Amino acid sequence: MTALAPHPDRLFPADPGVRDIARRLYAEVATAPILSPHGHVDARMLADDEPFPDPAALLITPDHYVTRMLHAVGVPLDELGLARDGRPSTADGRAIWRRLCEHWDVFLGTPVRLWFETEFSEVFGLTEQPSPATADALYDQLSATLADPAFRPRALFERFRIEVLATTDDPADDLAAHHRLAADATFPGRVIPTFRADRYMHPDEPGWAARLERLSAVADVDTTTYPGLLEALRRRRRAFAEAGGTATDTGVIDAGSDPLHEAEASRIHRAALDGTLTAGEAAAYRRNLLYRLAELSAEDGLVMQLHPGVLRNHHRPTFDAYGPDTGHDLPAVGAFTRPLTPILRDFGTHPTFRLVLFTVDETTFSREIGPLAGFYPSVYAGAPWWFIDTPDAILRYRRAVTDSAGFTKTSGFIDDTRAFCSIPARHDMSRRVDASYLATLVAEHRVSEEDAAVLARRLVDDIPRTTFRLG
Template sequence: MTSMTSLHADRLLPADLGTRDIARRLHAATAGLPIISPHGHVPPQWLAEDTAFRDPTSLLISPDHYVFRLLHAQGVPLADLGVGGVPLDEQGARRAWRLFCENWSAFRGTSSRFWLESVLSDVFGLSQRPSAESADALYDAISAALATPEFRPRALAERFGISVLATTDDPTDSLEHHRALAEDPGFATRVAPTFRPDRYLEPARADFAELVAALGRAADVDTSTYAGYLAALEDRRRFFKAHGGVSTDHSHVDVVTLTLDPAEAQRIYAKALTGKASATEATAFRRHMLMEMARMATEDGLVMTLHPGVHRDHHTPTADRFGPDTGHDIPVAVEFTRALQPLLERYGTAEGFQLILFTLDESVFSREIAPLAGFYPSVYAGAPWWFLDAPEAVRRYRGAVTETAGFHRTSGFIDDTRAFLSIPARHDMSRRLDAAYLAQLVAEHRLDEDEALETAVELVTTIPSRAFKL
């Protein structure tokens, strides 16, 4: 069986030897620093219950859309990979793992390969390259490790050095797992909930009335009126903040903002509760509610993050069978400058307001996001996200954003993952790429090495802490 040789100590560092030496020193200064993960999707109950992971497939394949979407593109049925929440039995899990290993060549050149190799090598201590021949041996070795206390979720969080881990949570969530973790003196990682109200702001949804009724029950507020609806959202935001939340997350197809007259907002809301709001009315209401979210942020201090520009559930048959987040969300173009002007006119210089802009449309990094972050004290350029959290895209981001906005107007790295074991690999990728970028500035005599060293450390410590008010 062939060993993995791509896990070189200098991976992702510059090819030029002189610049590489500088990058080595910069990376060495950050490699062992704690991980701050202020936006992600790891289920908090994994840590609260500290239950052993079941098998390699349910841990590394079934929940990771980066992995299973590429296998699906190779013709592997999603049902054979345990996608959609129905667990596979041991035979099915082993078969899915074999399919993954047999298709290892599909990951060549991808960021997923970098992360998966790091997980296999650094987390499990394995050296064999995945293949048809090595599949069973790898499966057995990982399964044996997962049965030990050292591979329970809490032990891994401590081993990985995760100081902050943000989850993404429904506004009606009880946050019982977050409360249990916060009250546990034996668990050091800070697990922060993130308020994700998207579906409660979309009146075009067929279940909008049921959703806002549930919101009202969670807040103990009558949501039959627009005023009650706003009060319920405000109440739940306060609840999240009281349980350690620092940010809200909004992922709509665009970030257009506008302000409706209160009477007009009430009229559309009332129609939406009966399912009679038009598409135009529903869109206007959602855009108005982004303004309301910003207004609430100025009052409660939660950081507002925008993740727009995704065509969700592009393949309807897959969505119908397997549900959302099953690998077929596709990026679309998005515009920020005109879309956010109403919001920034009102709140862009408001004391305490912070807005982090993420995108899947690389064309706006230098054209819109960097200039906005380079003027408004409230705006931060979010790190490359989702399809863009990959080596080449991260390099392009640094070049596109830094010359206009600098380093301190960025968010710090965002791993945005459900794949718990890949978190250290993703952050290491970012630290290596930042070391390489800073080393190039030093080699070109655009930055002194002591400044580069200071910046490398800040990019994983004070910069994300400031952006997310940690």
């Protein structure tokens, strides 16, 4: 059995002098409250505040960062608890946990392992590394822990020092859980919705018309016309803002944003409902809607987050059997400078508009995102995301973006996770890596240690507050 004991100096530079500086800078922010302005935790979890289910259902099955890697070494997804063809998995929690323990070594060197080690140790108090030999004892320990009221969602929310947690929600969502939380005087936390209208932007996808209908009901406006859809989105944005939301999010395959004349957009909208849509029309419609979302952001001040460049559901057979978000959304080439020209021409210097650009294509950091954030007052360079939310990629991001955008025009860290218990570990990794980057600047006499300490604090405080208008 090998001890599980995350080192207090983990992720700091190896050079003793630089490490000392990194330690001091990290100490400035190690216990700062967590601002989580972008993520995928379900607000109902906190509203209900029920005990978490078994360890596997909490830690493994819903986390596609974990399941995709086990799948990559040959573990079928149904053995990890995923429902296949609509039938619940027959694997019980203990069996699923054992699979993780058997394959624990395939995570060596990956951020998932580092997050897990911190989470297992600091949240759950485990002291031994997972392995076939320790699997059952660890499972028992985790199960017992989860039964403890101190491990209910709200207790952990407080213990994690989360000040703001943003969820991601469909425009048709009634935000009931958010309202319950806001009305509950016993819960002082701030849980805010994020407006994500992706599912209305693809008139070529099955179910688009049905989604329009649902949205129509919630927004109380006819969405069978294009102006009606825009009005419904506008109303729901207002409802999100009233529920505390400060931002929207959009994940599209590319950042193309050419506006259409209303007549043309209306024509395509009708064609989609009539079933005569072409692929070109669908793309034009999507790009127009991206432009309109920017226009709405300039109008209502909700911060626009943009996450382009991911090919969703790459492996059709897995999608057919297991559904979306099962580990095979995969990155493609990214681009911003050209495709965002229409949006930035019309709103780039608009006083209310704000656009945070995220990418899974690192080449855009120094080539596009940094330069755009370094000119347009509205543009912010989003933190590395998804596949590149890792110690090395965060360093590459800082080294690439700081040159042309400094620190002020970066977004601050976002954890983007549905794994609630990993939130502190993820923010801690980010704080350590930023401290290491700043320590190197100090050691190379590029920034004074005094200025670096100010920057370290700003990166977890006023920078995300300002970027996401958290107040």
